[in-house]
Amino acid sequence: MNRWEIAALVVIAAAVPCLAVCVLADISAALAAVEVSATLAVTALMLLSQGFHRQPFVDLAVVLALVSTVGSLTFARMMERDL
Amino acid sequence: MSGVANAIPTVLLVLGVGVELIAVLGVCVMRDVFDRLHYVGLAGFGALLVGVSILWAESFSLIGDKALLTGVLMVIMGPVLVHATARSLRTRARGDWADGIEEHREDGA
Numbered sequence: 001m002n003r004w005e006i007a008a009l010v011v012i013a014a015a016v017p018c019l020a021v022c023v024l025a026d027i028s029a030a031l032a033a034v035e036v037s038a039t040l041a042v043t044a045l046m047l048l049s050q051g052f053h054r055q056p057f058v059d060l061a062v063v064l065a066l067v068s069t070v071g072s073l074t075f076a077r078m079m080e081r082d083l
Numbered sequence: 084m085s086g087v088a089n090a091i092p093t094v095l096l097v098l099g100v101g102v103e104l105i106a107v108l109g110v111c112v113m114r115d116v117f118d119r120l121h122y123v124g125l126a127g128f129g130a131l132l133v134g135v136s137i138l139w140a141e142s143f144s145l146i147g148d149k150a151l152l153t154g155v156l157m158v159i160m161g162p163v164l165v166h167a168t169a170r171s172l173r174t175r176a177r178g179d180w181a182d183g184i185e186e187h188r189e190d191g192a
Contacts, residue, residue, distance in 0.1 A: 003096060007100050011100060014104055018110060028116040028175075032116060032123055035126075035164055035168070036110050036123055036126045039106070042153060042157060043103060043130045046133055047133065050140070058153070062152060065153050065156045065160070069156075073164065073167050076170075
């Protein structure tokens with residue numbers, strides 16, 4: 001394993017506590033955890049792209065950065081009411 | 084010189100992953116949701132450091148350019164996301180996000 005793959009493994013493992021917050025904490029805290037875990041997923045895709053030298057993975061990271069932001073904004077908007 | 088140039092991406096990578104780990108720790112241990120939201124913006128800077136690390140290692144290649152673009156996107160969108168989420172949570176709690184602001188101003192004056 002090279003340094004990029006090790007870093008990707010650490011970042012993926014760091015998503016586990018965020019998942020625990022999503023499951024155990026209230027819905028407001030879960031939204032914050034989802035937003036952080038989306039950033040972790042984007043970073044992991046960048047690191048895997050560099051580690052495996054696969055260019056399509058970095059395209060996934062760019063798309064995920066945009067889509068996850070829109071998704072989180074949608075969740076935040078829906079939480080104003082009774083979600 | 085070559086050794087130093089090779090070490091810089093590793094240092095940036097460790098810093099970036101470290102910042103993201105701090106963000107995860109903050110989201111997990113903070114009590115209030117508004118305290119937790121501070122760490123959403125911080126995680127974006129970790130992604131930017133990782134992107135700069137990849138850019139330094141690969142120079143301006145396809146992967147390097149897009150990694151930098153992704154990091155910049157995360158840094159720019161982080162505060163937007165934090166603001167929108169905080170505003171929504173305040174609206175959820177009070178019915179209107181501006182509710183109570185005037186009283187707070189009068190108390191402070």
